[in-house]
Amino acid sequence: MKMSPNQDSDDVVRLHSVRKVYGNERNGVVALDGVTLGIARGTFTAVMGPSGSGKSTALHCAAGLDRPTSGTVVLDGQDITGLSERELTELRRERIGFVFQSFNLLPALTVVENIQLPLRLAGRRAKRTEVDDVIARVGLSDRKGHRPGELSGGQQQRVAIARALITRPAVIFGDEPTGSLDTRTALEVLALLRQAVREVGQSVVIVTHDPVAAAHADRVVFLADGQIAGELTSPTAHAVSERMTQLGAWADVPAADLTGGLR
Numbered sequence: 001m002k003m004s005p006n007q008d009s010d011d012v013v014r015l016h017s018v019r020k021v022y023g024n025e026r027n028g029v030v031a032l033d034g035v036t037l038g039i040a041r042g043t044f045t046a047v048m049g050p051s052g053s054g055k056s057t058a059l060h061c062a063a064g065l066d067r068p069t070s071g072t073v074v075l076d077g078q079d080i081t082g083l084s085e086r087e088l089t090e091l092r093r094e095r096i097g098f099v100f101q102s103f104n105l106l107p108a109l110t111v112v113e114n115i116q117l118p119l120r121l122a123g124r125r126a127k128r129t130e131v132d133d134v135i136a137r138v139g140l141s142d143r144k145g146h147r148p149g150e151l152s153g154g155q156q157q158r159v160a161i162a163r164a165l166i167t168r169p170a171v172i173f174g175d176e177p178t179g180s181l182d183t184r185t186a187l188e189v190l191a192l193l194r195q196a197v198r199e200v201g202q203s204v205v206i207v208t209h210d211p212v213a214a215a216h217a218d219r220v221v222f223l224a225d226g227q228i229a230g231e232l233t234s235p236t237a238h239a240v241s242e243r244m245t246q247l248g249a250w251a252d253v254p255a256a257d258l259t260g261g262l263r
């Protein structure tokens with residue numbers, strides 16, 4: 001395993017000078033413009049920022065779903081920037097968990113089968129106790145044989161969380177994991193993610209537009225115009241909203257100026 005010289009050993013993810021340009025450098029869209037960011041292991045991080053600020057791109061680069069144009073990404077101690085497609089697929093399958101806004105469950109499979117799927121794909125046999133334990137943790141022990149279509153949105157997202165937890169990944173990435181849930185269900189899902197961080201030391205990184213969701217995190221990192229535009233630790237929903245308002249109001253100011261202005 002290759003460690004980057006700037007790697008903090010407690011960082012489960014580290015982006016170093018990550019730049020992502022869609023299209024070519026001259027006419028393309030600069031989605032990330034030199035992002036350097038470390039995510040401490042065993043913490044819950046929320047990424048926020050105005051629409052188009054590069055949040056999803058940052059998450060996709062960190063998770064090996066997208067390749068930076070330049071810069072490096074170190075995940076769980078491994079520089080993933082130079083990996084082949086096959087190696088990236090394996091990495092995503094074995095060391096990363098994903099929770100999406102749209103749940104992405106397989107409709108023909110039962111709850112248990114959906115949760116076992118990542119282990120099966122990795123050629124591992126799921127121990128029944130392991131699966132039972134994770135199902136109990138998300139509170140779906142009485143729904144094991146149901147199919148996704150027979151479950152509420154919140155229950156489906158809980159299946160997705162169980163599926164993400166089953167491989168004990170280095171990091172769970174969530175792209176708007178509560179985006180399609182009502183307030184109360186969203187809070188339940190956030191509490192589950194929080195619990196995974198607290199009880200098993202899971203590392204979780206989510207992108208969200210919701211200050212209440214972000215307030216469940218240990219740390220909120222703000223992006224604006226593809227650059228880091230500040231952060232909050234132990235955030236409150238109010239403080240997050242205020243910062244978002246400032247970022248929106250200052251949308252035409254270069255992000256470099258914002259960083260100074262916010263501190």
Ligand SMILES: Nc1ncnc2c1ncn2[C@@H]1O[C@H](COP(=O)(O)OP(=O)(O)OP(=O)(O)O)[C@@H](O)[C@H]1O
Binds near residue numbers: 023049053058
């Ligand atoms: N596949 C793509 N091709 C071209 N441009 C893209 C592509 N994906 C994203 N972009 C552009 O890159 C910039 C950052 O997009 P990104 O989706 O990362 O932002 P975001 O902060 O997640 O936005 P939102 O909050 O609206 O989901 C935007 O200007 C977007 O239009």
